[in-house]
Amino acid sequence: MASTPSKPAPTAPAQQGFVFLPLIAGWLIPGAGHFLLRKWGRGALLAVSIVCMFAIGLAMQGKLYSNAHDILEILGLLGDLGSGLLYLVGRAMGLGTDSVQLTVADWGTRFIVVAGLLNVIAAVDAHNLRTGRKS
Amino acid sequence: MFSPSHFTAVLLFGLFASTVFGITQRETPKRMFRYGLYCFCLFVGSAIVLSWVMYLIAR
Numbered sequence: 235m236a237s238t239p240s241k242p243a244p245t246a247p248a249q250q251g252f253v254f255l256p257l258i259a260g261w262l263i264p265g266a267g268h269f270l271l272r273k274w275g276r277g278a279l280l281a282v283s284i285v286c287m288f289a290i291g292l293a294m295q296g297k298l299y300s301n302a303h304d305i306l307e308i309l310g311l312l313g314d315l316g317s318g319l320l321y322l323v324g325r326a327m328g329l330g331t332d333s334v335q336l337t338v339a340d341w342g343t344r345f346i347v348v349a350g351l352l353n354v355i356a357a358v359d360a361h362n363l364r365t366g367r368k369s
Numbered sequence: 370m371f372s373p374s375h376f377t378a379v380l381l382f383g384l385f386a387s388t389v390f391g392i393t394q395r396e397t398p399k400r401m402f403r404y405g406l407y408c409f410c411l412f413v414g415s416a417i418v419l420s421w422v423m424y425l426i427a428r
Contacts (some may be wrong), residue, residue, distance in 0.1 A: 241404070242381075276392050279392060284389065294371050338373070345378075349385075355393050
């Protein structure tokens with residue numbers, strides 16, 4: 235008796251399309267990569283954590299790096315760029331332009347940089363979920 | 370302007386960073402929570418220990 239060939243399992247909607255979409259979306263908007271993969275809870279927690287960290291950094295009068303004159307500023311700029319649209323919108327609104335004169339403002343600058351780095355980690359996690367390296 | 374104390378800043382930093390670490394570095398919700406809690410305790414604990422070390426060095 236011939237066995238009927240089994241149909242391949244239907245691909246979930248989240249697994250279709252451009253493979254780097256969750257990575258790019260997650261970089262531009264914190265948590266968006268996980269939302270695209272229907273990981274609502276994880277995405278919401280990541281978004282809240284990263285956006286709050288960025289906003290608290292700005293509220294502490296932290297600085298958004300805008301130029302790259304020396305190696306430390308280049309590294310700070312790279313960290314800030316990890317926040318994606320948060321950084322671009324912040325720059326467009328003229329936030330974080332004051333020079334750092336208080337200790338609290340220095341901590342705020344670190345908060346902003348680390349928010350960007352955490353966002354990169356979250357975006358890479360979304361990519362790993364998309365490619366099946368992580369479940 | 371938001372002007373927290375140094376310890377409050379450490380708590381906020383540890384909370385947000387350990388949330389992201391927990392979610393991204395583990396696979397099941399229970400393990401995520403435990404790893405996040407572990408990272409938070411390490412952040413806060415190391416800040417307290419290093420603060421005492423610096424205080425004793427400065428004396």
